[in-house]
Amino acid sequence: GAGVSQSPSNKVTEKGKDVELRCDPISGHTALYWYRQSLGQGLEFLIYFQGNSAPDKSGLPSDRFSAERTGGSVSTLTIQRTQQEDSAVYLCASSFQGATNTGELFFGEGSRLTVL
Amino acid sequence: KQEVTQIPAALSVPEGENLVLNCSFTDSAIYNLQWFRQDPGKGLTSLLLIQSSQREQTSGRLNASLDKSSGRSTLYIAASQPGDSATYLCAAGSYNTDKLIFGTGTRLQVFP
Numbered sequence: 001g002a003g004v005s006q007s008p009s010n011k012v013t014e015k016g017k018d019v020e021l022r023c024d025p026i027s028g029h030t031a032l033y034w035y036r037q038s039l040g041q042g043l044e045f046l047i048y049f050q051g052n053s054a055p056d057k058s059g060l061p062s063d064r065f066s067a068e069r070t071g072g073s074v075s076t077l078t079i080q081r082t083q084q085e086d087s088a089v090y091l092c093a094s095s096f097q098g099a100t101n102t103g104e105l106f107f108g109e110g111s112r113l114t115v116l
Numbered sequence: 117k118q119e120v121t122q123i124p125a126a127l128s129v130p131e132g133e134n135l136v137l138n139c140s141f142t143d144s145a146i147y148n149l150q151w152f153r154q155d156p157g158k159g160l161t162s163l164l165l166i167q168s169s170q171r172e173q174t175s176g177r178l179n180a181s182l183d184k185s186s187g188r189s190t191l192y193i194a195a196s197q198p199g200d201s202a203t204y205l206c207a208a209g210s211y212n213t214d215k216l217i218f219g220t221g222t223r224l225q226v227f228p
Binding site: 045 | 150152157158159160161162165205207214215216217218219220
């Protein structure tokens, strides 16, 4: 597609429920990133994919968080048993090769998650 | 561990002013430095990318400089306009990792 697409744009859920957030990167981009932005905070790195593998998932806050990428394209971030502190905007970005190669990241509009 | 700091956290200026946004990073072994713009409720838009071998990049009224030895980058905005109002974030890409480390941003308001 023309840009990075994320869905849903907004998600309100009850505490304890599971949620799935989807990211469709720019066609041909092999690198895909998930970041989290909490209210008034900077961007917090969650996980990085190169193709379908995740060489760096050091930013995932707990084992309730997981992500996968299939076909070197679409990625899904899953949060199990959501907690109120999970409320944030989850941003996805893609890059042609990786931050240390081409460097330029293209971001989606984000998925705003609210846990009641 | 790379840490990125941006000063000031917020800035309010009248239209037409030239202004400078500052970004500092602790690990000078960066591969590149990127500046982004974020409008309220939106994702990030890439403004300028400076590779470690470069000193500056320019795009229209924007100019970004990089001084690795001092761990600093500046974003210069000439002749500011109300449409420039947004949050500006810088991010450093390190040799040791393929991820960008972001600063907390400078929230800019340009009033008519």
